[in-house]
Amino acid sequence: MDPSQKGIEQFRTAEYATSTPLLKDLYEYITPQYATDWKVIGTLLGLPMEEQKITERDYNKVVSCCNAMLEKWLEVDPSASWNKLLNVIQSPAVSNNQVVEKEAEAINLLSSRVAMINERAQYSVDEGTWPPDQPKEYTPLVLIQHQEWRTKEQDIEMAQLVQTGDIDSVACGQLAPIHRRRLQILQHILNTSTVTKKVAEILSPLEESNGQKFVLIEGAPGIGKSSLLKHIAFQWGQKLLLGMFKLVLLVCLRDPNIWQVKSIHDLLYLFCEGDTKATEIATACSDYLLANGGKDITFLFDGYDEFPEDLQIESLIAKILNRKLLPYCGLVVSSRPHASVNLHGRTSLKVDILGFTETEREQYIQQTLKKEPYKIKEITQYLQHHVTINGLCYVPFNMSVLLFLHKNGFSLPKNSTELCSYFICLTICRHLAKSGYPLKDTITNLSTLPEPYNKVVKQLAKLSLEALNHNKLVFTFEDIEAACPSIVTTPGGINGFGLLQAVEHFGLTGKTITFNFLHLTIQEYLAAHYIITDLQQDEELSLLCKQFWSNLHANMFFIYVTITKGQRPSFRKFLSDGDNNITISKKFLRDQLKCLRLYRCFKEAGKMKCANLLKMQKYLIKKRLG
Template identity: 25%
Template sequence: MYAKGLIPQQTKEDMLVLGVTDSKKANNLVHVIEQHLESCLTPEKAKQYFIAICLVLINKQHHTLTDIATSMLHQIGQSIPDDATSICSIPDNVQKYADIMKQNYKHQDVVSTDWPPRIGRDFFGRLALVEKQDSCTQTKSAWHLLRGQVDETVKLAENKKISLEDVIEPTDNSLSLRVVIDGPPGIGKTTLCHKMLHMWSNGTLLHQKYDLVLYCPLRNSKIAEATTIADLFEYGRYEVPVVAEWFEKRNGEGLLIIFDGWDELSEQLRQSSLAGSIIYRKQLGDCSTIVTSRSYASALLLKIPNLSRHVQVIGFSEKEISTVIIQAIQKNSEVAQYLIELYINYPCMTDERDEDCNDSDTDTSTDEDICDSLCNQSDENSQLALKLIDDLKVRDDVRSLCYVPLVCSMVILVYCKEGHLPTTLTQLYENFILQTIRRHAKKCDASIKPCTLASLSLLPVQFAKPFQKMCQLAYTNLANTTMTFSSHQLHQQSLNEANYLGLMSTFIDYGEEKYQFLHLSIQEFLAAWWIAKHEGKTEEVFMNHFDDDHFRMCLRFVAGLTHLEHKSYQQCFNKQQLELHCKNILLGYQTYDLHGFCQNLDIVLGRPHYTTDNFDNVAVLLFQLLYEAQNTELCQILAKSIKNQSLCLRSSLSLFDWLCLGYFLKNSKITWNHLHLQNVGDQSLSAFTAGLSSNNSLQTQCKRLEVCLFVSIEDSAHKNE
């Protein structure tokens, strides 16, 4: 202040006198400043003097003084010069740690593993994101969302397609940002997180107002069970306590925390963890947070007071599925791009336009030239890619899952190796894991020819023993909601890197090497293999976990591996006169005994309506289990348990779930009195009728069928052109 001419020399010397308390010195300094303000001849001069004092305080790099001075400047409507803010932004220790984190994030791959094989460049750039305009209304979106109808999801009025930069766009209210990002397994939620970390590190993230961004994977037990803010810092350094304290004193202002994998927390930790306290603004209220979760576990997150944004990762559109298939199989980028352009721009290459092509007056010789050009420039890989695309048009069930990047990659890998598509998701994962072990054998064990590994059930002893131990590890830790493992835990199972069979990946956690399965769904499949093949009480374990949404995917795999052949499984499908029918008209309004089928046992989708006291829910999980098990007997048992053989379906189903429903009805082998299906989209109807068109479908009949078709505005306009 003295150097700036703001206080007299005597005041400066008084500040250096020994034996005087800091409190008295501060009071004297404030008194001198007040006297100077009062002596100013005009208010403008007083204001300029006051601003000069504040700028000096800011430039001292003292957090408390900076906050006070900045606040005072804002109160008088004075902006802070850029040269001042650059100095006062954050302390050196905080800036140093932020710079270290930026370097760490820069060197991390956006797609963290190369197996399953990465599917082309700009992996994340092809994924579609939508912001839910009304987080409480899920019904319409659920018609198309979970499996396969990405294009239709984007069109819905309640959805707004957004870019990655829009995810952290500030909202109108003054509260800190709270963003929930959900989607099914393997859709790219973690990839999205890594992409945002890269963008922050490179300074290309819009709305980049954050001093520090922390990535907190909740599958990491130390983060999930953290009790202090410092525990959330994945990279330990001596600056961490100081940095954590600085943000605590600021109540989290300037800090963005990305909590990845809410669904991987146990129910207890969702209620009691530090992560939950921060997300719900009980701690660090000014800290911004992004939370990712599988869709089934995000319901409570959507009830966060003043939720800023609900974003859904909805995967590849149909066009993008074709694009990634070509790019993944055809390694020559020029040929791949040629095929993509030709496939997309040539109308007769798609089934949807066959009729238009047949009716058009186009020059057929030109068409033949294009086709000849395609054949001449395509090698075996190109032909294989186009054959897979064509096969997926016939196999709606598999295509409806390829919008998920992880599954799409597996489908491509299995198809290239086997030459055909699997029927169920269980078969897909079983084949993929076998391919992974073959890959491991080729790299690590010259004594075994990969081609001799024909089945997971027939592995040679040097692979069978570690595989069994990994399955046991997967199950016991899934039951304990543990997704990461230390080397000590693996050594206890007599496992080491040589016998991970390529099914695990490593990462550094607080300076310690940790391990995890390639993907949570891989752990879920291996856990299912243990339950089905090695657990002495398979049926009992299945029943114990039936109502546990954490085991939802695992149970589907168990169904696929066991086909649910044991008689005890029948109790899950024998619902004892389950009422799913429309009731009589009451006071002019139609009432329903049961809402129908919902994605989550605890969440009922659809419009409000009257229900009776014996209200019950039949989860879509039952139909998924039936399809995965390919068990026609259970279809008949469930069908006969439905009262009056009448079924009213008002809830929203994904394309894949319509296929499961079609499989159930096709194999019910009864005469239905009444089937009432509402809100059926064009693609849903196509998948549903495809499921009914097999040879034995004549054994299933219906006396009365009501179908309410749903056509989007865009589709309607297109058909009227």
Template identity: 60%
Template sequence: MLTSRVAAINAQARFRVDKDTWPPGQSLNFTPLLLVHHEGQQRMDQAIEVAKLVHKGDVTSLATKQSVHAKLNSHAPHVSKVTKEVMDILAPLEGWEEPQFVMIEGAPGIGKSVLLREIAYRWGKQQLLQTFTLLLLICLRDPIVQQATSISDLLLSFCKGDRRAKEIAAMCSDYLFENNGKHLLFLFDGFDEFPEHLRENSLIGEIINRNILPLCGLIVSSRPHVSVSLRKQATIKVDILGFTEEEQHHYIKQSLQGQPQSIEKLTHYLQDHLTISNLCLVPFNIVILLFLHEMGIPLPSDSSNLYHHFICLTICRHLAKSGHPLKNNIKQLTDLPEPYSKILKQLSKLALQALNNNQLVFTYEEMQTACLNIIATPEAINGFGLLQAVQHFSLTGKTMTFNFLHLTIQEYLAANYIITELQPDKELRLLHEQFWSDLHANMFLIYITLTKGQRYSFKKFLSGGDDKITISSKFLDDQLKCFRLYRCFKEAGDDSVCKSIEKAAIFNKIDLQGTSHLSATDLECVAFFLTSFSHKEWVELSFYGCYIQDSGLHIIHKYLNGSDITITKLWLNYNFLTSSSSSFISDIVLSCKVKVLGISHNHTIGESEELYTMLTHPSSMLTTLYMNNTSLSSIAARTLFTAVKDSNKLKELDIRHNSITNDMAECITTALTTNKSLVKLWMTDNPISEEAIVTILQALRGNNTLQWLAVPSYLTAIYYRIRSIEQEINAKRLSQGIQENLTVYCCIHF
């Protein structure tokens, strides 16, 4: 509780706040998104334990909570679960005595800021986090926040210049310091928008690093590539993955109520354009798509096209509202008449300069310096609607800042400026300085897409300065960039550069492990490279921990099914694949002659006949199958062991951490009695009784091929019974002249 003195002052000030002003209203219903919630410390090299939530797809209400829990290993306890319930990620803040740090990560436009506003809204409604007396939602791009040197300064940024604000802020600050920040919760929005030099040496940096107010609660949002330095400090990490496909379709129906033809058109369009469908898992992108549809614009085929149309239409609509309509809608940004063309040029230059400086927010003075024509043109003051103007209040008055509506708009305009305005020597210098920067990755992807890689400066950069235009070996260090380049030049019909890439690409393993949030375009680039490249035999293809959903695997399947390439090892572990992907996986395994398949840590793989086909088809080459932590249902497990019974190639099978119960004992027994190829079987961490395990072991008396069997841990008596059966089986094998022993891995459970 606050001290009586501060509480009395707050009570006197309360007349300014009523039910209509606090808590702040939400303009639209909050849309619960798919969240992956990690509890405990997580190493950077450690695969993220994930599973896809099965839900109804109704975005107007929270779906029934269903979560999947797992421990990565016994030495480093770690729990991950998939949820849509906001409270699931905040429970530790409510219940633990120790101060907690929640790190929220996600792509631009995915909903990080909206989630923080929803948390603040529910706190104000007294629906959650009521153990905190004070909650402060702070936007880290705010210049006043960045300049704050005391807690009083932060509190004053909420007060809009009230005469008594300074006195109230000082007393609240004293109280908070006396209690080391206990009962205070900071919501820091946009760590990626906080200047790098302030992340350590600033008031905000001191709070995040627990140098001051060490008992406060922290929730910080950021794009993933910026928040690496915070992950060790975070006790909870949350990844926002955006819409699922079900929510995507529901959102369209909700937005186009009473327009059945439009709903049908967009639904078919997304089914036919998987790249755009994947883009629309990010809420901001589906909003743009609906906007284009509403304006009657042909729907786009790629992300650059999507943002291009959005920018052109936003400019036209803004000028029309300002009383300066154009005679014709612009189709290219170069179509704008003066002075609007000059304004856009200045805005694009500002976008590039700011991106180079990692700047996302501009003061009025900076806008005045960089964009003279914007300031002089009233209808362009907010950049034709592409900028957001924000007022900031302090005791000395109010200031105004600007930022682009979305980071991708800034990146698009920056790429457009490079293409239309930069001289070749400056363009080449920029490529050399910034091409490998994570900060510029999306801008350069737009740049390459818009030019199809046909810029002379770009080709010269690729060659390392060689005018003969060959590909520098440096580009082979980043496989994903290599695949993007290959597709751009292939689409542009530039076979000479494609052959140069092929000649330089000497790797026989494609490893994208841990490349989280792979876009649909990226997946297409990878699959396109595989099927177009002259090299057809690949040792390994790894999408381990890439957050791929069913629609993403559909893209890969479209290219690989029926292809003439061979992939020895295929890793799809730690993704969000469901039983809907079973047919895709089966087709790829058979078409590409896959021998080793990893589908662990996905949700319910193989509930249909595809799993049986994949293991028993005459053309199947599959010898090793890892499918631990796939939430195998009884039907799926029965299908699996029926396939094991009939398979003559499968040698290793991993089904740890599933839901294999006693009713599967007979099916497993039959499979192991009949199968003559299986060498290793892992069954630990399944709820199967000791009696059932003993029954299975006894059946192995007739099996001479199995050499390794891992079973759950049991009590001492059962443990020694298992050992006795193991010795009996090995004695029998020895008498028959069989050299391969059976080893049963089983620990004593205390």
């Protein structure tokens, strides 16, 4: 080992590793050995290319340039440390500055392209697609962040609180003294968590050099998970968030092209969108990221619950999540809670999205209906007089659908299931009218849809159920055509009367088009509709016994119970476990999570006798456990 290298090793000790280097030490130990690589080192330390060009212009000798670069680094980087510098000079890239310059240029090109993609995703609103009335401005959500994982009992407490829709209480940390039980739940959550509406706060773990840099975002259907990730991606492009990363990629995990990628190069290639130099850019960027362990990139993985289970175990995405590839990259993953259990323990922060407070609901209404102020007054009065619906509007999807119905003069709902049903009916009516086949009468119930349209919807509903049973949310045109043969021949049937959206992807083999329902809740509603209208009683009972407690089917069966008021013979037989003398089997009553799920179903269905029985049972179990 030569003397200069021997001298450098002293700065790896605990005494120096995290400290800021002194200029005299840099001049003595770094410049003599690495002066010719000063551009490479500067690039890897994050100094802009423009800054390096100025340095090169002002100084003739490489020694002077290296000293100036190191001085500038200490000036602009508040996290400058020996540890950071020594990791950089050990990079394989330091030995080949021409490659690094090429890679830096490719990273800049891809960054610009990705920023444009993110902006398009944030602001592209097409009147012919869902959601046609979404405001461009981001509306803040209530976010609860906690680093320690909750116990099963604490998760139940959280579910009970969210179920009330009383998000304002969480946001301000206050409850009326008369609600003693809810006050205890709230106090426990606030004692172990932090409540915020500031997106930057939940991203703070990504800035830690030695942390896991992994944020998991969970929330109910329609609560705003995808919108939040789109907002983060857009804000990065505007240099307002995550500025320390050269790339922030928003990756939709329901995209079949993502399922097929085998390498970092393949993944980056998808974001080049047909550029003539796509292969060259992807190769240079992947080389750069692999060389530094991914420290300059953050992935926003949207919809982990929509990512096939086998790929959660073995795929490129799984390798990134397991830190087998790009171990220093930042990770933000969104998911419905039931699907992300296998990620618990790997994350540095877990965030629950609770939705809108009253203030944000008002802001969202104002932004959406700003061109029709009289409708703002009408919907505000409606919500004041319909407490149940008002309690549902903390969920952004519900709020969007309600305003969509109101803007189009459609009937307004009494519960969440009617909300979804009316939206589906209005979408079908609007689509047929736009296609030149208007219905004689506006429908508010799928069962009243006339032929030949009813036949297509039945086929779509069957497809919805079969696909849910296999956790399939994305379809090719061949899938749609095989499952719904009438869709091609029925006037206006393409895109399922507007219930399906076509998504164009740039993949490894060129452009492809896939289809998915406007929202997963739409697919779940149609699946529930098919169970009610088309399954034989024994088939229905078999499905209930097999799948009712499945997390994957939870929202579908919630819709099913709400529509039928829990009065279907098959459901009653399932619930009583075949005993005609009781309403609910004791084996369900003994399980608090099952009680909670059934309570939510019966409360939404308006069956308060059953709901109160389950509510009492929950507290008895809680008392025994306590």
